[in-house]
Each structure stands twice: as C-alpha cells, then as structure tokens.
Amino acid sequence: MLGYNLIKKDKKTKARVGEIILPEGRVQTPIFMPVGTNGTVKGLTPYYIEETGSKIILANTYHIFLKPGINIIKKFGGIKNFIKWNGLMLTDSGGFQVFSLPNKKINDEGTFFKHPYTGEDVIFTPELSIEVQEIIGADIIMVFDECLPYPVDYKYAEYSIERTREWAYRSKKTLKNNKQALFGIVQGSIYPDLRKKSAEYTVDIGFDGYAIGGVSVGEGHELMMKTIEMTEPYLPENKPRYLMGVGLPEDILGAVERGIDMFDCVIPTRYARSGTFFTRMGKIRIDKKKYAKDKFPIDTNCNCYTCQNFSRAYLHHLFKSNEILSDVLGTIHNIYFYNDLMKNIRFSILNNDFLSFKENFLKNYRNND
Amino acid sequence: MLGYNLIKKDKKTKARVGEIILPEGRVQTPIFMPVGTNGTVKGLTPYYIEETGSKIILANTYHIFLKPGINIIKKFGGIKNFIKWNGLMLTDSGGFQVFSLPNKKINDEGTFFKHPYTGEDVIFTPELSIEVQEIIGADIIMVFDECLPYPVDYKYAEYSIERTREWAYRSKKTLKNNKQALFGIVQGSIYPDLRKKSAEYTVDIGFDGYAIGGVSVGEGHELMMKTIEMTEPYLPENKPRYLMGVGLPEDILGAVERGIDMFDCVIPTRYARSGTFFTRMGKIRIDKKKYAKDKFPIDTNCNCYTCQNFSRAYLHHLFKSNEILSDVLGTIHNIYFYNDLMKNIRFSILNNDFLSFKENFLKNYRNND
Numbered sequence: 001m002l003g004y005n006l007i008k009k010d011k012k013t014k015a016r017v018g019e020i021i022l023p024e025g026r027v028q029t030p031i032f033m034p035v036g037t038n039g040t041v042k043g044l045t046p047y048y049i050e051e052t053g054s055k056i057i058l059a060n061t062y063h064i065f066l067k068p069g070i071n072i073i074k075k076f077g078g079i080k081n082f083i084k085w086n087g088l089m090l091t092d093s094g095g096f097q098v099f100s101l102p103n104k105k106i107n108d109e110g111t112f113f114k115h116p117y118t119g120e121d122v123i124f125t126p127e128l129s130i131e132v133q134e135i136i137g138a139d140i141i142m143v144f145d146e147c148l149p150y151p152v153d154y155k156y157a158e159y160s161i162e163r164t165r166e167w168a169y170r171s172k173k174t175l176k177n178n179k180q181a182l183f184g185i186v187q188g189s190i191y192p193d194l195r196k197k198s199a200e201y202t203v204d205i206g207f208d209g210y211a212i213g214g215v216s217v218g219e220g221h222e223l224m225m226k227t228i229e230m231t232e233p234y235l236p237e238n239k240p241r242y243l244m245g246v247g248l249p250e251d252i253l254g255a256v257e258r259g260i261d262m263f264d265c266v267i268p269t270r271y272a273r274s275g276t277f278f279t280r281m282g283k284i285r286i287d288k289k290k291y292a293k294d295k296f297p298i299d300t301n302c303n304c305y306t307c308q309n310f311s312r313a314y315l316h317h318l319f320k321s322n323e324i325l326s327d328v329l330g331t332i333h334n335i336y337f338y339n340d341l342m343k344n345i346r347f348s349i350l351n352n353d354f355l356s357f358k359e360n361f362l363k364n365y366r367n368n369d
Numbered sequence: 370m371l372g373y374n375l376i377k378k379d380k381k382t383k384a385r386v387g388e389i390i391l392p393e394g395r396v397q398t399p400i401f402m403p404v405g406t407n408g409t410v411k412g413l414t415p416y417y418i419e420e421t422g423s424k425i426i427l428a429n430t431y432h433i434f435l436k437p438g439i440n441i442i443k444k445f446g447g448i449k450n451f452i453k454w455n456g457l458m459l460t461d462s463g464g465f466q467v468f469s470l471p472n473k474k475i476n477d478e479g480t481f482f483k484h485p486y487t488g489e490d491v492i493f494t495p496e497l498s499i500e501v502q503e504i505i506g507a508d509i510i511m512v513f514d515e516c517l518p519y520p521v522d523y524k525y526a527e528y529s530i531e532r533t534r535e536w537a538y539r540s541k542k543t544l545k546n547n548k549q550a551l552f553g554i555v556q557g558s559i560y561p562d563l564r565k566k567s568a569e570y571t572v573d574i575g576f577d578g579y580a581i582g583g584v585s586v587g588e589g590h591e592l593m594m595k596t597i598e599m600t601e602p603y604l605p606e607n608k609p610r611y612l613m614g615v616g617l618p619e620d621i622l623g624a625v626e627r628g629i630d631m632f633d634c635v636i637p638t639r640y641a642r643s644g645t646f647f648t649r650m651g652k653i654r655i656d657k658k659k660y661a662k663d664k665f666p667i668d669t670n671c672n673c674y675t676c677q678n679f680s681r682a683y684l685h686h687l688f689k690s691n692e693i694l695s696d697v698l699g700t701i702h703n704i705y706f707y708n709d710l711m712k713n714i715r716f717s718i719l720n721n722d723f724l725s726f727k728e729n730f731l732k733n734y735r736n737n738d
Binding site: 038039040042043044045046047048067068071072075076082083084292293295305309310311313314316317318320321323324325327328329 | 407408409411412413414416417437440441445661662679680686687689690692694696
C-alpha cells in the first residue's frame with residue numbers, strides 16, 4: 001500500500017520531485033537506494049548507512065532465499081529486524097539473479113535451477129517470489145519478471161513480454177498483505193513497440209509503482225536513454241517510476257531528465273571496494289601514486305564522515321595495505337556522494353534549475369583517472 | 370615525560386590500579402591496548418574504536434616505516450593526524466617484527482634485512498628505531514631490543530641481554546624530545562637470573578615504564594606466569610609495567626595478579642575476523658550451526674554496539690557469507706569485551722575483591738566451542 005505525491009514538475013524536462021508514502025516512512029524522489037545484497041550494505045553498520053543519508057536499501061530476494069533462508073527471516077519477523085535497519089527497504093523479485101544462472105531452464109511456469117548449496121531442484125515462480133518477499137517483509141517488493149539479456153532478438157522479446165505480463169498477474173494475485181507496495185516491471189528490450197505494449201500491459205494490471213527492467217545490461221548510455229523515452233510516456237504520472245540497476249551519475253541525471261524517480265545500483269559500493277571514489281570532478285582511483293601524499297579529502301566539497309576526517313593519503317595507504325577500513329570509508333563516501341547528488345537534483349528541480357544543474361555537474365565531472 | 374600514580378594496591382596479590390599521565394591524556398591501569406598495525410585497528414573507524422572504550426592503540430613501527438613510510442607521517446605531523454585518532458598511542462620499536470624476518474642478520478650494531486618492497490638493504494638500529502618513533506609521534510615509545518625466540522639456549526640469552534642493555538642505552542640517548550614516554554624492555558627468556566639481571570640493567574638506565582618482552586612466544590601460560598614472577602620484583606613500584614603481546618583473558622588475569630599494568634595483543638581483533646567471539650561463558654565460534662537461528666546477542670551481558678543491536682543468527686549469516694560487516698561487528702565486540710574485562714579488573718582491585726572476581730570470571734569462562 002503506497003501513496004505517491006507529485007510535488008513539482010520541471011518546466012523544461014520530465015524531471016520531477018515527488019514523495020513516496022509507505023506505512024513505515026516517507027521519502028522524497030528522485031532517490032538513490034544502495035544495494036545490500038545479503039542483508040548488509042557491505043562494510044557498513046546501520047549507523048553509517050544512516051550517516052550516508054540513505055532512506056531505502058535493497059536486499060536481493062534470491063540471495064536471502066538461499067542464505068540465511070526464509071525460515072530464519074520468518075523467525076525474526078522480517079529482514080529489518082534481522083539486520084537491524086530502521087529505514088525502508090525494497091526487495092527485487094529474484095528474476096534478475098535466477099536469469100543470470102548458467103544452467104537454469106525457463107518456461108511459463110517459472111525458472112528451474114539447482115540450489116547452489118544443497119543441489120536440490122528449485123522452481124522459482126511468481127508465486128514463490130511473492131511469498132518469499134512477503135516473509136522478507138520489505139516496504140516495496142517487485143513482481144517476478146523475465147529479465148531479457150542484451151541483445152535479444154525481437155521474436156523472443158515479443159513472446160517474453162507476454163510471459164512477463166502473465167507473471168505480473170500471478171505476482172499481484174499472490175500478494176496477501178496490504179502493507180507492502182508492489183511494483184510492476186516493464187520489459188521489451190530496446191524495441192519501442194514492445195516497451196509500449198509491456199508498459200500498457202503492466203499499467204493495465206495496476207501497481208503501486210512501475211519499474212523499467214532489462215536496462216543496464218550492456219546496452220550503453222544512449223540506448224538506455226532511448227529505452228526510457230520509449231517507455232515513460234505510457235507510465236501514469238501519479239505513480240513512482242523506478243529504473244532498475246542504474247547507474248553512473250551521468251545515467252541517473254539523464255534518467256531523471258526523462259521522468260525517472262528511483263534508482264538502485266551496486267556501482268557506488270562496488271567501486272568503493274576497488275578503490276574508485278566519486279568526486280564532483282569525476283572519479284578518482286585512490287591507488288594512484290599521486291595520492292600518496294595528498295592531504296585533501298576525496299572531495300573537498302563533501303560533508304561525509306570520510307571527507308570530514310580523512311586524507312587521500314591515508315585512504316591510499318589503507319587501500320594499498322588491503323585494509324578493510326578502505327572499503328568501509330570508501331563506501332561511506334561513495335553512497336553519501338550519490339545521495340548528495342540526488343538531494344541536489346531534487347533541489348534543482350524545486351528551483352526550476354534542473355537543466356543548468358545537470359550541465360554544470362557534467363562540465364565539472366570529467367576526471368577519470 | 371610521563372607520570373604514574375599508584376592508586377590502589379590489592380591486599381592479597383600484586384594487582385594494582387594506577388593512572389598513567391601523558392601530555393595528551395591520562396588512562397587508568399590495568400589497561401588493554403588494541404593493535405592497529407598499519408595505522409588502523411582493522412575494520413574500525415576511530416568512532417568505533419572510541420565506542421569500544423579504547424584509550425591507547427598501538428601501531429607497529431616496522432610496518433609504518435615500510436608503508437606508508439616516515440616521510441608521509443612527517444608531512445602529516447605524526448600518525449595521530451594521519452589516521453585521525455584523538456586518543457593515545459604506543460609504538461613498538463620494530464624489534465619483534467625484524468627479528469621475525471627470515472633473512473635478517475643481527476650484530477651489535479643492529480639488524481640487517483632486505484626491504485620487502487624495494488629490495489634495498491636496511492639496517493634497523495636503536496638510533497633508527499627511536500628516530501622513526503619520534504616521527505611517528507606516539508605518546509609512548511619503546512626501546513629497540515633483541516627479542517629472543519623460544520626456546521633459546523642460556524648462553525645466547527646471556528649474551529643477548531648485554532646487547533639489549535647496550536641498545537637500551539643507545540635508544541635512550543637518541544630520544545631528543547621530552548613529550549614522548551620511553552619504556553625499557555626486559556629480556557632474558559625463561560632464565561630467572563637473566564631476567565633479574567636484565568631488569569636491573571634496564572631499571573639502572575632508567576625509563577618511564579618497564580616492559581617484559583620475549584613472552585607470548587610459545588612458552589605457554591605457566592611459563593609466562595613464572596617469567597613475570599621472576600622479573601616483577603626487580604621493577605620499581607612507581608612505574609607502569611607492560612607485558613608485551615599478551616594475551617588471552619586468563620593470561621591477563623594471571624599477569625594482573627602478578628603486578629602487570631599494561632597489555633596489548635592481536636587476539637581480540639584477529640579472533641574476531643576468524644569468527645571467534647569472546648563471552649563471559651568463554652569463546653564461541655560463530656560459524657557453528659547452532660547459532661544460525663540464535664536470537665541472542667554474542668554475550669547477553671555485553672553493552673557493546675554489536676551486542677546491543679545484533680543477534681548471533683545475523684552474525685552467523687554475515688560470517689558464513691564472508692561479509693566485511695562480520696569483521697567489523699566482531700571486532701567491536703571483542704575489543705569492547707577486553708576493555709570491559711579491564712574495567713571490571715580495576716573495579717575489583719579498588720574493592721579489594723580481585724581474587725574472587727578472577728575466580729568467578731574463570732569459573733564461568735569455560736566454553737570453547
């Protein structure tokens with residue numbers, strides 16, 4: 001059960017500021033949601049997740065289903081109690097993960113695969129996905145869809161959106177509680193007529209929000225933007241739109257411009273662990289020798305815990321020494337950077353200034369060392 | 370520059386409560402000091418190090434000398450600025466580390482070894498050790514000594530304590546500032562007459578505190594206790610005594626009983642990373658299946674951030690999933706546990722109750738799963 005207030009529409013673009021209202025909290029959009037695959041945003045205590053300004057975090061249904069398993073989550077009364085996160089959560093349906101498995105088999109019933117730990121046969125169906133997501137108990141949950149690879153031929157994609165439609169019906173029908181918001185997912189690869197059709201199918205069933213799936217699968221920035229453009233006109237204005245698995249700051253800015261409200265991505269967390277940190281001047285690789293004696297923080301304009309306390313030289317030292325604290329401090333910064341970007345985006349939209357904010361950001365953001 | 374106030378002597382044992390006064394702070398003893406080898410207590414931000422109740426942390430001179438190197442530490446005006454630790458610090462002399470190297474050569478001048486990164490020849494001498502420690506800038510620094518292996522024959526140990534005496538002289542002579550406290554180190558292996566002689570040599574030179582070195586090198590609990598007993602009577606009452614590299618809770622309790630004030634050890638931090646957590650009932654191995662559904666914290670009587678928030682089941686899940694947060698939360702708990710033990714030890718001494726506290730602690734502390 002979810003409400004969405006559209007607060008402000010940009011005059012020159014489709015960018016918009018809104019508010020998502022959930023039983024356990026409300027958040028302003030556009031929003032970025034960090035990924036906590038196994039029920040942990042890698043390296044961060046809930047205290048630091050809050051410190052980064054994060055309001056919603058993700059967990060992956062597939063991973064939680066395998067380990068620790070839903071019996072344990074049930075015993076704890078949901079994942080938030082288990083991981084001690086007081087904010088909001090979203091779970092994906094497991095669709096993306098099971099379709100990434102090498103030996104799965106797909107038919108209209110669902111996806112068949114071998115449990116990687118026990119070797120048992122598992123059938124992931126829309127019904128099972130929703131039942132698992134009800135037990136996990138996130139605030140926002142997703143329908144089970146067929147996530148298409150890229151590239152995929154038209155014929156397969158055409159059939160697949162019918163299956164995804166059917167699975168969306170079955171997902172919605174399965175959901176028994178009225179506390180969790182359920183989002184539909186639009187597929188259709190890069191084909192405009194299929195995206196339109198899939199969007200219409202999904203909206204016709206009716207969900208609390210609409211996701212664009214099957215993006216960020218190797219199609220590149222331009223095609224991703226085009227995919228949004230061919231989908232967004234068929235999504236209702238009075239519901240939040242979520243671009244799944246995206247992305248880099250430039251992707252997010254382009255997507256916001258095209259009417260997207262919600263984002264999740266492993267980039268800020270994964271990049272942090274490989275020593276790549278985001279700054280207003282672009283990405284920096286902290287292992288570079290030039291940072292060994294650098295007394296400045298990662299980003300001199302950043303107010304995160306890391307930048308308020310530590311130098312690039314110390315972070316260089318930690319990274320070169322394979323110290324866990326490098327992952328921790330880098331992750332704090334990168335997530336904070338993303339959340340700060342979203343805050344500035346919202347602010348610029350409220351001030352009718354989104355386009356110049358975007359242009360200005362991208363002008364400065366060109367370092368890629 | 371160090372003061373030591375002996376606050377209270379236990380009536381039945383040699384246990385004592387004291388206060389060490391340093392230019393940048395004061396601490397009560399007996400105290401445990403967590404190890405931050407590379408300038409980081411692995412996984413913990415300074416915020417969490419403080420949360421564990423730690424007042425003094427260690428850094429290893431040898432490691433800091435190699436990486437990031439003293440030029441960088443000098444540029445930052447000392448290690449505390451570099452790592453942003455507002456508490457107190459202690460550095461070892463590098464003696465233990467260089468003597469652990471496989472291809473070092475030792476003579477009366479110092480220790481010769483190949484720089485593991487550059488391949489250059491390095492001579493670590495008492496003079497160099499102190500110069501490096503002055504640049505690192507810890508509150509308490511250590512003389513460069515010859516750390517004897519165990520077992521070692523009497524003849525070698527007999528000669529070695531003469532060398533350690535000479536190196537202690539040279540260390541003291543090298544120290545140019547009067548802000549850092551300098552501790553001498555007593556060697557002599559397990560030979561009572563050599564320990565006595567080395568203690569007398571060291572006290573004769575005169576230091577701000579006295580360490581017992583060459584323990585916790587495989588000699589076992591009983592011999593370690595005997596080594597303290599053969600050394601402590603020759604150490605002045607009005608200076609702090611530091612047992613280097615020790616140890617398990619039972620070692621610490623036995624050493625406090627025999628008059629020791631200060632301890633450092635990698636055990637709480639290293640054990641945490643391997644999933645071994647300390648409790649009042651003994652050590653637990655969090656990977657055991659029985660913890661998979663366990664809703665209790667590591668230790669129900671513990672007030673640390675980890676125990677106040679997280680279940681054994683979640684920690685089991687994090688550890689089994691190789692999640693960094695397992696290291697972080699486990700380290701917070703284990704260090705807190707050690708600091709809490711020290712607090713209870715001090716409290717029991719102040720209440721003339723040390724022996725019964727110790728017996729009671731050890732009676733409960735028998736789990737080793």
